[in-house]
Amino acid sequence: xxxxxxxxxxxxxxxxxxxxxxxxxxxxxxxxxxxxxxxxxxxxxxxxxxxxxxxxxxxxxxxxxxxxxxxxxxxxxxxxxxxxxxxxxxxxxxxxxxxxxxxxxxxxxxxxxxxxxxxxxxxxxxxxxxxxxxxxxxxxxxxxxxxxxxxxxxxxxxxxxxxxxxxxxxxxxxxxxxxxxxxxxxxxxxxxxxxxxxxxxxxxxxxxxxxxxxxxxxxxxxxxxxxxxxxxxxxxxxxxxxxxxxxxxxxxxxxxxxxxxxxxxxxxxxxxxxxxxxxxxxxxxxxxxxxxxxxxxxxxxxxxxxxxxxxxxxxxxxxxxxxxxxxxxxxxxxxxxxxxxxxxxxxxxxxxxxxxxxxxxxxxxxxxxxxxxxxxxxxxxxxxxxxxxxxxxxxxxxxxxxxxxxxxxxxxxxxxxxxxxxxxxxxxxxxxxxxxxxxxxxx
Numbered sequence: 079x080x081x082x083x084x085x086x087x088x089x090x091x092x093x094x095x096x097x098x099x100x101x102x103x104x105x106x107x108x109x110x111x112x113x114x115x116x117x118x119x120x121x122x123x124x125x126x127x128x129x130x131x132x133x134x135x136x137x138x139x140x141x142x143x144x145x146x147x148x149x150x151x152x153x154x155x156x157x158x159x160x161x162x163x164x165x166x167x168x169x170x171x172x173x174x175x176x177x178x179x180x181x182x183x184x185x186x187x188x189x190x191x192x193x194x195x196x197x198x199x200x201x202x203x204x205x206x207x208x209x210x211x212x213x214x215x216x217x218x219x220x221x222x223x224x225x226x227x228x229x230x231x232x233x234x235x236x237x238x239x240x241x242x243x244x245x246x247x248x249x250x251x252x253x254x255x256x257x258x259x260x261x262x263x264x265x266x267x268x269x270x271x272x273x274x275x276x277x278x279x280x281x282x283x284x285x286x287x288x289x290x291x292x293x294x295x296x297x298x299x300x301x302x303x304x305x306x307x308x309x310x311x312x313x314x315x316x317x318x319x320x321x322x323x324x325x326x327x328x329x330x331x332x333x334x335x336x337x338x339x340x341x342x343x344x345x346x347x348x349x350x351x352x353x354x355x356x357x358x359x360x361x362x363x364x365x366x367x368x369x370x371x372x373x374x375x376x377x378x379x380x381x382x383x384x385x386x387x388x389x390x391x392x393x394x395x396x397x398x399x400x401x402x403x404x405x406x407x408x409x410x411x412x413x414x415x416x417x418x419x420x421x422x423x424x425x426x427x428x429x430x431x432x433x434x435x436x437x438x439x440x441x442x443x444x445x446x447x448x449x450x451x452x453x454x455x456x457x458x459x460x461x462x463x464x465x466x467x468x469x470x471x472x473x474x475x476x477x478x479x480x481x482x483x484x485x486x487x488x489x490x491x492x493x494x495x496x497x498x499x500x501x502x503x504x505x506x507x508x509x510x511x512x513x514x515x516x517x518x519x520x521x
Contacts, residue, residue: 085119103183122159126166136175209338220330230278235265241462261286269306306479313425313441350397385433399431412452415441439480446470
């Protein structure tokens with residue numbers, strides 16, 4: 079007997095098949111019992127007899143049955159399998175489930191965010207939740223694909239590091255035998271080192287930020303998609319590359335995830351042929367003109383500012399994404415290249431989309447002495463950066479790069495309310511799988 083996935087059943091009309099999955103829902107009509115069988119590819123209706131009454135939601139089953147067309151008036155257009163059903167001949171319970179704490183058979187999970195995460199092993203099974211991570215997989219795949227097409231090589235960056243790429247207090251210290259190490263804030267320093275080996279590199283890695291805040295846009299562990307390129311002639315080449323990557327991601331998601339987008343009722347961002355580019359000063363002037371809020375002396379954009387400048391970009395350029403450039407030197411990491419026309423500003427950029435930062439990037443300093451000087455100026459000890467500085471001591475070409483968080487990109491592609499919804503197992507001040515407040519009460 080042919081074993082098939084749920085998504086393949088519409089092509090098996092008239093055939094007897096074996097299906098494996100979970101009982102998503104059960105409807106008892108006395109002598110006839112309907113169940114919705116769920117596997118990783120979708121849901122299909124199964125028609126059985128009274129024996130099905132012994133089944134419970136989330137039981138794992140094997141069902142053998144015949145694929146039959148539904149009567150026209152009973153077609154369910156919301157399901158990809160809605161034109162057929164399975165007439166069960168036999169079934170076997172492979173694993174019994176306890177009664178779930180909420181109805182997993184509903185089209186949308188009617189639970190709060192804390193409950194969604196408290197029962198993460200269960201809620202990830204729901205079609206609308208798992209669809210988020212099918213989209214995220216395509217985000218990461220397309221990031222890799224376009225960079226490889228452009229001649230980038232992938233490398234694996236370490237997570238335990240001796241010093242932080244961006245300094246500051248937002249670090250997780252780790253006891254490392256008789257020494258102290260840190261969880262990496264980003265693979266930035268290793269990307270730059272690798273440009274002495276290959277002239278274009280990228281990595282997909284986990285990064286950690288000990289940010290003492292609980293917001294809808296921050297988590298402490300995230301998937302960082304990082305790229306770096308050498309022998310640049312202009313720092314704008316970096317923006318061009320970042321733009322091509324984002325366009326490829328959106329295009330791939332649109333082509334490959336139509337089912338998931340429909341299920342999530344998600345509309346992808348509008349993009350123009352070329353994303354608009356503004357300096358921070360220009361953006362702040364526009365915000366002042368539009369809102370009369372004077373943020374012109376601020377070193378960065380607030381969430382309200384990011385939201386406003388995205389509205390402007392959409393209205394004026396038909397793009398929900400906009401580059402903001404030339405952030406102050408004092409607010410960027412020690413390796414960021416100063417603008418030769420005004421050293422108080424940097425040749426750096428953020429890509430803002432739908433009111434939030436998607437990408438940070440820019441040109442890097444490639445002069446050894448300047449890096450050493452900057453480290454001291456930023457209050458760091460160059461001795462902690464010995465391996466990093468070696469790369470520049472022995473020659474490094476003009477270079478730059480960018481980074482994006484996979485969770486934030488997924489969040490904004492799908493217009494989710496909270497970045498935790500786009501993280502499989504989110505970590506923040508209050509949670510490492512379990513809610514830490516609950517854990518402390520038990521101990």
